[in-house]
Amino acid sequence: MDKSLGSNAESETRDHLGVFAKNRVALIRYASTITGDAGWAEDVVQDAWTRFIAAAAVQTIHEPDRLLFRIVRNLALDARRRRAFESRLFAQDEIDAAQRIASDMPSAQARVEAASELAHVMDAVSRLPERTRNAFLLHRVEGLTLVEVGTRLGLSKSLVHELVVSALEHCRKALRPGGPRR
Structure with a gap:
């Protein structure tokens, strides 16, 4: 109304x-x-x-x-x-x-690629001469200094350095496309 x-x-x-x-x-x-x-x-x-x-x-x-x-x-x-x-x-x-948001976790593809690279590096390390392999593993994997590796293996610091550099170069070649792989 x-x-x-x-x-x-x-x-x-x-x-x-x-x-x-x-x-x-x-x-x-x-x-x-x-x-x-x-x-x-x-x-x-x-x-x-x-x-x-x-x-x-x-x-x-x-x-x-x-x-x-x-x-x-x-x-x-x-x-x-x-x-x-x-x-x-x-x-x-x-x-x-x-x-x-990007994850901190690697993608499945990145994990597969990393596993493949690791397998190639491990294969390359296994083909190194024993003294070179031991020097490389003690220095790069176990974290010993060049002097500590030399003391443990009875080698000079400069020889240990040459062995580690040689092993690194061998691993790099194994990772390059067309590099030496079995």
């Missing part, structure tokens, strides 16, 4: 404001139980007030308290649904973004 504009409209607006002020705390509490968030509840109640006033401008409201609570309930449910939807939407975006 349409309202006729007149002096009564100003009085009704004051009455509606009084109803809102009287129920504001209860409305926020009610909206908060639905939304689960006091900040969102405040927003819902403010939106409810603007919708309530808009409705009051075009029709007579017989039970303003009841209408306010119904508007708050509907807006709070909408806000909760929207929040749940956004959480699912953005959670999926985060999962997608995490999947696009």
Whole structure:
């Protein structure tokens, strides 16, 4: 039913404001139980007030308290649904973004290539003369210094250096395309 504009409209607006002020705390509490968030509840109640006033401008409201609570309930449910939807939407975006981040783990192809290279190096090392192989393994695998390798094998530091360099060159050749491989 349409309202006729007149002096009564100003009085009704004051009455509606009084109803809102009287129920504001209860409305926020009610909206908060639905939304689960006091900040969102405040927003819902403010939106409810603007919708309530808009409705009051075009029709007579017989039970303003009841209408306010119904508007708050509907807006709070909408806000909760929207929040749940956004959480699912953005959670999926985060999962997608995490999947696009490069992994520290090598790819399957890189692991296969590394295993192949290691096999070629191990094969090349196994074909080295015993003294060269021992000097190389003690220095490069066990981490001994050239002096420590020399002491252990009864060789000079310079000879150990030559043996290790020779072994490294042999391994490099084994890894080159067309290099010596069995």
